[in-house]
Amino acid sequence: MSAREEILTRVRKALADREAHAHPGDFGSWQAEPSGSIVPAFMEAFTSTGGEVVRVADEAQAGAWLREFSADFSGTAIGDGVPMALRPPLAAAPPAAADLGVSMATSGVAETGSLVLGARDGRRTQLLPPTHVVFLHTSDTVATLKEALNAMKGTLPSAIGLHSGPSKSADIGQVLVRGVHGPGRVIAVLIGADQ
Amino acid sequence: MSDPRPADYATAAAATLRDTPEVRTAITAATRTFDAHRRAAYAQVAAEEWRTWMEGVKNHLLTHLADYLEQAEEQLTRNGVHVHWAGTGDEALAALGDVVDAHGVGGVVKAKSMLTEELGVNAFLEQRGVRVRETDLGEYIIQLLGEPPSHIVGPAIHRSLEDCQALFHRELGTSPDATPDELAGAARDALRSDFLSADLGISGGNFLVAESGTVALIENEGNIRLSTSVPPVHVAFVGIEKLLPRFEDLSGFLQLTSRAATGQAIGTYVSLIQGPRRADESDGPTEVHVILVDNGRSSLLADDTAWEALRCVRCGACLNVCPVYRQTGGHAYGWAYSGPIGAILAPGLLGLENAMPLPHASSLCGACEDVCPVRIPFTDILLHWRHQAVERGLASTTEGLAMRAFAGLTERPRLYGAAARALRHLPIEVGGSALPVLRNWTAERELPKPSVRRFAQLWKDGIA
Numbered sequence: 001m002s003a004r005e006e007i008l009t010r011v012r013k014a015l016a017d018r019e020a021h022a023h024p025g026d027f028g029s030w031q032a033e034p035s036g037s038i039v040p041a042f043m044e045a046f047t048s049t050g051g052e053v054v055r056v057a058d059e060a061q062a063g064a065w066l067r068e069f070s071a072d073f074s075g076t077a078i079g080d081g082v083p084m085a086l087r088p089p090l091a092a093a094p095p096a097a098a099d100l101g102v103s104m105a106t107s108g109v110a111e112t113g114s115l116v117l118g119a120r121d122g123r124r125t126q127l128l129p130p131t132h133v134v135f136l137h138t139s140d141t142v143a144t145l146k147e148a149l150n151a152m153k154g155t156l157p158s159a160i161g162l163h164s165g166p167s168k169s170a171d172i173g174q175v176l177v178r179g180v181h182g183p184g185r186v187i188a189v190l191i192g193a194d195q
Numbered sequence: 196m197s198d199p200r201p202a203d204y205a206t207a208a209a210a211t212l213r214d215t216p217e218v219r220t221a222i223t224a225a226t227r228t229f230d231a232h233r234r235a236a237y238a239q240v241a242a243e244e245w246r247t248w249m250e251g252v253k254n255h256l257l258t259h260l261a262d263y264l265e266q267a268e269e270q271l272t273r274n275g276v277h278v279h280w281a282g283t284g285d286e287a288l289a290a291l292g293d294v295v296d297a298h299g300v301g302g303v304v305k306a307k308s309m310l311t312e313e314l315g316v317n318a319f320l321e322q323r324g325v326r327v328r329e330t331d332l333g334e335y336i337i338q339l340l341g342e343p344p345s346h347i348v349g350p351a352i353h354r355s356l357e358d359c360q361a362l363f364h365r366e367l368g369t370s371p372d373a374t375p376d377e378l379a380g381a382a383r384d385a386l387r388s389d390f391l392s393a394d395l396g397i398s399g400g401n402f403l404v405a406e407s408g409t410v411a412l413i414e415n416e417g418n419i420r421l422s423t424s425v426p427p428v429h430v431a432f433v434g435i436e437k438l439l440p441r442f443e444d445l446s447g448f449l450q451l452t453s454r455a456a457t458g459q460a461i462g463t464y465v466s467l468i469q470g471p472r473r474a475d476e477s478d479g480p481t482e483v484h485v486i487l488v489d490n491g492r493s494s495l496l497a498d499d500t501a502w503e504a505l506r507c508v509r510c511g512a513c514l515n516v517c518p519v520y521r522q523t524g525g526h527a528y529g530w531a532y533s534g535p536i537g538a539i540l541a542p543g544l545l546g547l548e549n550a551m552p553l554p555h556a557s558s559l560c561g562a563c564e565d566v567c568p569v570r571i572p573f574t575d576i577l578l579h580w581r582h583q584a585v586e587r588g589l590a591s592t593t594e595g596l597a598m599r600a601f602a603g604l605t606e607r608p609r610l611y612g613a614a615a616r617a618l619r620h621l622p623i624e625v626g627g628s629a630l631p632v633l634r635n636w637t638a639e640r641e642l643p644k645p646s647v648r649r650f651a652q653l654w655k656d657g658i659a
Contacts, residue, residue, distance in 0.1 A: 173356025182417025
């Protein structure tokens, strides 16, 4: 018998006399739907993790902000989903050499302060440069993680990263440090009005 | 670990307390901080409802495990993932060995994973001449020190800043009084080239969603995202109990596991991995393997009491509140999993005879039950293993005799009264040496002075 058959047989035998439990249903079904404005809630949660937030009205303003912000950097890696208007006037560099990474989030989660980043945008750009700028349309922010997951189901890329603030660790003497392996600075640029 | 040594628990714990008193200080401080964060994070949400929901989902999953394993395999395969089944630790390592051989792997970057500690993956790879680099900062520290992890979430919490300064000075040439930021920077620089040159990335899996074939991983540093994104091949070791039924179940599990472990609303990075890089994606591994590991889990599942330990999400919250774990940290337990969860998993996964005396490494205070995000009944399971140990003649004979004598006394009221009277008249200053079973206790403590009147008398007089 193969290992597969052996395991499945052992598991079925172990459960033969065990009462089967039903799935308890959706997570959060016991609480009221979150009320209030989603974008301010996202901003509060994201900044509490050490992330930074910039608000702009539209893509033109976002592009202008990035042109000014990127003046201090030397090379940039840009996610495949970032529109031309939002690309900084910097030399392109591979993610391992760039000091600025620019990505486009597929959504933002207010409940956890998370930017949802898909693999189609390029994973190294999201992780290797020490500073990471992430554009997020305010129309793509959702209140709960469950909403974000349900929206993705069915069109999942090979990988998704939920990024909630800068890379951090307290493994050295219990002292919090930033930028251990991922970016030490993450800036969410929110494009559009409150939802 | 490939060579579990729970039998040495008592001597190892005593040696830790005697020879390295600073470990108790460091562990107690770190676990108190972890627990304060957890408490604050639970208070922000409907934690009791969340815990009950998580318990319910895991009970559903475990009581339908064979079906969900088949569904996970089907979905993973559809996603382009290679699925391996491993009944034992050796089979799991053999599956890894096949991947290593097929790709001529010379260098591996590893994300923190308790299952790979359980299996002894690093020793296995090193024996084959493969260079293995732990990339979690805490794991990196203990790898350089040649030590096993002492905590599920914070593997190096027994080590101080001063220890790390000396270690990194020796290994990486940092200044002897480097700040934590400088030390982390040196580690990042050293490990960055390992990430970029590795042939293989190895991870565990916090969850594996049957419905979508998603391997979910929670972390804070970004090393797991890098280990699973940069090398051309990714191997994930996943215990069969780590499955979840539905993709949307992740919403609760990612959040409460993070709150229980570190007090965060969610870990800084969550990776949700469906499979290898696709045609429209510019990077990511071209090959992904999932090794489904039993290694004793199905026999634990067959135990009518202890099966509930399989709900564990490895958050470490039970370690952080445990008054026994806090004295020594994890090394004394002699196995990958320490603290309350180690004490109830070891008899199931290693066999009770190889796990003694870990079910006794607990005061049964129940603090672990109050914080566990999946409501594992620790006390019931500890008592269950202790019962089994007595029945199978694995418990200490002194304890067995004492308990039998006590049971005999309590069943005979007159004899009990006589014994109690005798105890009250025992000269208290020699009590310790007169009662040899109490010597270990009285060596550190004052024996309380018994009341001059019987309890029954006090009760009658209305004073009690």
